[in-house]
Amino acid sequence: MAYPVVAIVxxxxxxxxxxxxxxxxxxxxIVEDIPGxxxxxxxxxxxxxxxxxxxxxTGGIEMSDEPFMxxxxxxxxxxxxxxxxxxxxxxxxxxxxxxxEQVAKILYRSDKxxxxxxxxxxxxxxxxxxxxxxxxxxxxxxxxxxTHKTGMGDLLDAIVAHFPSDADGQDDDTVRFSFIxxxxxxxxxxxxxxxxxxxxxxxxxxxTTRDAxxxxxxxxxxxxxxxxxxxxxxxxxKVYENTEKYSVMRAMRAIDDSNVVLMVLNAxxxxxxxxxxxxxxxxxAGRAIxxxxxxxxxxxxxxxxxxxxxDLIRSEFQYLAYAPIVFVSAKTKQRLDKLPAMIKQVNDNxxxxxxxxxxxxxxxxxxxxxxxxxxxxxRLRVYYATQVTVQPPTFVVFVNDPELMHFSYERFLENQIxxxxxxxxxxxxxxxxxxx
Ligand code: GDP
Ligand code: GDP
Numbered sequence: 001m002a003y004p005v006v007a008i009v010x011x012x013x014x015x016x017x018x019x020x021x022x023x024x025x026x027x028x029x030i031v032e033d034i035p036g037x038x039x040x041x042x043x044x045x046x047x048x049x050x051x052x053x054x055x056x057x058t059g060g061i062e063m064s065d066e067p068f069m070x071x072x073x074x075x076x077x078x079x080x081x082x083x084x085x086x087x088x089x090x091x092x093x094x095x096x097x098x099x100x101e102q103v104a105k106i107l108y109r110s111d112k113x114x115x116x117x118x119x120x121x122x123x124x125x126x127x128x129x130x131x132x133x134x135x136x137x138x139x140x141x142x143x144x145x146x147t148h149k150t151g152m153g154d155l156l157d158a159i160v161a162h163f164p165s166d167a168d169g170q171d172d173d174t175v176r177f178s179f180i181x182x183x184x185x186x187x188x189x190x191x192x193x194x195x196x197x198x199x200x201x202x203x204x205x206x207x208t209t210r211d212a213x214x215x216x217x218x219x220x221x222x223x224x225x226x227x228x229x230x231x232x233x234x235x236x237x238k239v240y241e242n243t244e245k246y247s248v249m250r251a252m253r254a255i256d257d258s259n260v261v262l263m264v265l266n267a268x269x270x271x272x273x274x275x276x277x278x279x280x281x282x283x284x285a286g287r288a289i290x291x292x293x294x295x296x297x298x299x300x301x302x303x304x305x306x307x308x309x310x311d312l313i314r315s316e317f318q319y320l321a322y323a324p325i326v327f328v329s330a331k332t333k334q335r336l337d338k339l340p341a342m343i344k345q346v347n348d349n350x351x352x353x354x355x356x357x358x359x360x361x362x363x364x365x366x367x368x369x370x371x372x373x374x375x376x377x378x379r380l381r382v383y384y385a386t387q388v389t390v391q392p393p394t395f396v397v398f399v400n401d402p403e404l405m406h407f408s409y410e411r412f413l414e415n416q417i418x419x420x421x422x423x424x425x426x427x428x429x430x431x432x433x434x435x436x
Contacts, residue, residue, distance in 0.1 A: 002257050004163040006046070007056040007079035009107070010089035011072055011099040015119040018146035019089065020044075020057040023156070043249045048156040051163060054256065056082060061245045069102060074240045076103050080110040082253075085162045087155070088114050088138060092121040096132050104136045113162040116141045117155055122148055174216060175347045178228040178254040179292075180282065181264030182274050183247055186294040187233045189330035190264065194227070194339065214257075219340050229254040244274060251278045259391065260288040260347050260425075262339070267295045267309065267327070271316045279317055286392040288350040288426045289323040290342055297329040322418070324425055346425025351390045354421055359395070360384050366416040373409065380404035382413075383435050394429040402432035 008016045024044040042060035046053055058075035066074065079086045088107060090100045107114050118130045121143035133141040142158060144151035179187040195217060215230045229250070240246050255261050261282040265275060282289055291313060299305060310325055317323070324342060328335045363385050372380035381400040388396050397413065399405055410430055417428065 003045075004051070004053040004084045005056060005082055005253070006053055006085050006087060006159055007058055007083035008087045008089055009058050009072075009076045009079045009103060011097065011103065012059065014089045014091040014094075015146040016057050016059040016089055017041075019087075019117070019119060019144070019152075020055055020060075022146060022149055022152060023048075024055055042245050043252045048160050051160050053160075053163065054253070056249060061240065061243060061249065063240060063243060066239070069099070072099060072103060073106055074238075076106040077238070078240055078246065080107070080112055082249075083112060084164065085159050086110075086112050086114045087117050087159065088136075089117045089119055090133060090136075090141075092118045092126055092129050092143065094120075095129065096135065100136070104138070108137070114138050115155065115158050115162070118143050119146055121145050121151065174224040174226045175260060175343055176214075176226045176228055176258045177260035177262060177343050177347075178258040179233060179262045179264055180251045180254060180278055182266070182272060183242065183244075185264045185266040185269075186330045187264055190262075190292070190294060190328075190336075191227065191230055191233055193330050193333060193336050195230075221340075223340060223344055225340065225343065228258045248274065248278060252281050255282045255285055255287055258287060259350060260290065260343050262290050262292050262343070263323070264292045264294050265313070267293050268298045271312065276316065279320060283319055283427055286427055286429070288346040288392075289320060290339075290346060290425060291317070291320065291323050291325045292339075293325065293327045294330055296327040296334060297332045322423065322425060322427060342425075349423050350392060350426040352393055352421065352423065352426075353390055354387050354393070354417075356384075356386050359387060359417075362416060362420040363397075363413070366413055369416075370412055372404075373406070375404050375406065378404055380409070388431075392427045392429055393423060394431065396431045396433050398433055398435040400435065402434055405432050 008020055010016055020041065024041065024046050042057050044055050046055045056079070058078050061075060061078060063071045063074055086107065088103065090096065116133060116136060116138040118133055118141045121127060121130060122145045127143050130141045130143050142151060142155045144155055179190050181187055195215065215227045216224065217227065218224050255278070263275070263279050263282065265271060279289070293309060293313075306327060309327070313325055314321065324346070326335060326338060326342060328339070330336070363382065367382055372382050374380075378401070382405075383398045383400075385395050385397045388394050395417070397405075410432070414428060414430055417423070
């Protein structure tokens with residue numbers, strides 16, 4: 001949780017997205033393919049040696065109707081606001097430009113560590129051209145080439161050296177949750193309603209290196225919760241905070257920092273692309289998820305309205321079949337009192353551990369009910385299973401040959417596990433392994 005964040009800034013065309021893709025690589029996700037989830041990459045998981053972190057390509061956050069220079073400046077400000085370490089990228093081909101100097105001026109105003117990368121240094125001779133960039137005042141420039149993938153190791157070493165130490169991570173036992181959704185679905189209204197009079201707000205915890213503010217509160221029943229990134233939801237001052245990509249990026253960060261994600265939809269508007277994008281990220285990140293349909297007061301309802309809306313959600317978000325749905329109104333407060341108990345329940349399920357003996361009883365019953373099929377004349381043998389981790393619950397199933405276990409059989413096993421134990425609201429992972 002709360003991974004270090006690295007942002008790339010620089011004028012257009014220096015190679016920011018090329019380097020972003022080099023660093024992020026092809027991430028393995030727990031689902032192969034989620035239809036409708038577009039992958040425009042502005043925020044993604046990355047890893048160097050043993051450190052996991054997050055990358056932001058500020059160049060991907062476009063401001064509409066902004067003059068060229070002011071867009072670049074805002075992107076630099078986003079990096080300063082969001083990142084623990086900033087990669088300032090310039091191009092060794094074009095040399096130092098006015099625009100580079102403008103970006104540098106903004107970065108001087110911040111005390112975030114800046115690592116200067118000179119891209120497009122495609123051959124050894126070009127290394128002599130990087131000395132001009134000392135003038136920018138960010139110390140040694142790191143020559144790299146996105147095309148040839150050279151210089152990346154030294155650059156990443158320098159970046160990781162600036163990360164806060166592992167020990168700085170939060171250790172709290174409260175349930176961490178966040179409201180996620182498009183602008184205007186009603187997140188701030190829900191936050192305010194939940195933090196209403198009958199909640200004791202314990203503290204506002206200032207984020208360590210960022211401006212993310214979490215809010216801890218206790219319900220009348222004595223349950224402790226931490227609402228993640230409440231400030232990010234509430235404050236709306238800067239121009240870029242209204243752009244869609246920025247809000248997607250903020251949502252992804254809040255998801256990373258939460259155990260339970262409350263995915264807010266607007267009953268008035270139905271489901272949009274951006275909803276799917278963010279939901280897909282939450283699912284892949286393995287978070288517990290509750291689907292909250294807000295503004296329920298605005299619909300003319302009859303006996304079918306709720307069922308129809310539920311069907312729509314189930315068909316648009318097939319991979320979220322495990323997520324409970326709740327229809328609420330921040331305005332009338334309808335059903336808001338159900339949220340704390342639901343959050344607590346899915347959080348418990350997200351941490352549920354099943355004893356191996358109990359798990360294997362369920363597995364044997366499943367095998368009896370629906371024996372492992374033959375494939376190309378070869379028979380799948382399922383020996384036993386064990387839970388290896390929680391958040392999300394992850395099971396290793398030992399078989400004779402993982403190739404023989406078809407996706408549909410895997411899903412059958414998942415369904416049997418879900419029937420036997422309460423995993424409502426949480427994804428579960430099944431890893432197939434050959435018994436040695
Ligand atoms: P961005 O606008 O900063 O995100 O830049 P892009 O990643 O889109 O790259 C701009 C152009 O530079 C593309 O045509 C890339 O193929 C090219 N490019 C990126 N890295 C290198 C490199 O290391 N060497 C050369 N010669 N071209 C590169
Ligand atoms: P956010 O951008 O997701 O934080 O959305 P806000 O909380 O700012 O709400 C956007 C607009 O929707 C505001 O005008 C709210 O008053 C309104 N709104 C929020 N929740 C409800 C609701 O449950 N019912 C109705 N009718 N309006 C709502």
